[in-house]
Amino acid sequence: MVINIPVAQADPYAHPYEDGFSTTFWSDFSIADAFGKDAVRDTFNRAxxxxxxxxxxxxxxxxxxxxxxxxxxxxxxELSKLYDSLWRIADGYAMENLGEKELEYFFRNTD
Structure with a gap:
């Protein structure tokens, strides 16, 4: 006997955190802050x-x-300037590579 239990599908375009979505980026970069600019750069490159x-x-x-x-x-x-340069890389990538629905999500959440 097979029992099918419907599972609610999370809307990938919903506001972050409304559906439980979160990342560890804040913690990751906060840890890297303590070790300096090279650690921040490395954390960014990996993420x-x-x-x-x-x-x-x-x-x-x-x-x-x-x-x-x-x-x-x-x-x-100086650390603020580094974060600004990394932000410009990530933001520029988003502008150039996200599709229409993904950009709507991006703008809705970064605005």
């Missing part, structure tokens, strides 16, 4: 290479990088 093809992860990465720019702006201007 970007792994997740740039997933629009939800890419969106969250861009959001975290943007917040990190402002977090360090008054305290560590």
């Amino acid at each position: 970007f290479a792994e997740w740039k093809s997933d629009f939800r992860y890419l969106t969250d990465l861009v959001i975290v990088l943007n917040h990190k720019i402002f977090q360090h702006y008054d305290g560590d201007r």
Whole structure:
């Protein structure tokens, strides 16, 4: 006997966190902050290479990088500049590579 139990499908275009979606990017970069710019750069390179093809992860990465720019702006201007350069890479990639629905999601969540 087979019992089919319907499972609600999460809408991939829903607002993040409404459906339980989250990443560890904030924690990852916060840890890297303590080890300096090389660690931040390495964390970005790994995260970007792994997740740039997933629009939800890419969106969250861009959001975290943007917040990190402002977090360090008054305290560590050089780290803030690094985050700005990484943000520009990720944001530019999103602009050039996301499809229509993915861009709508991106704009809705980064605006």
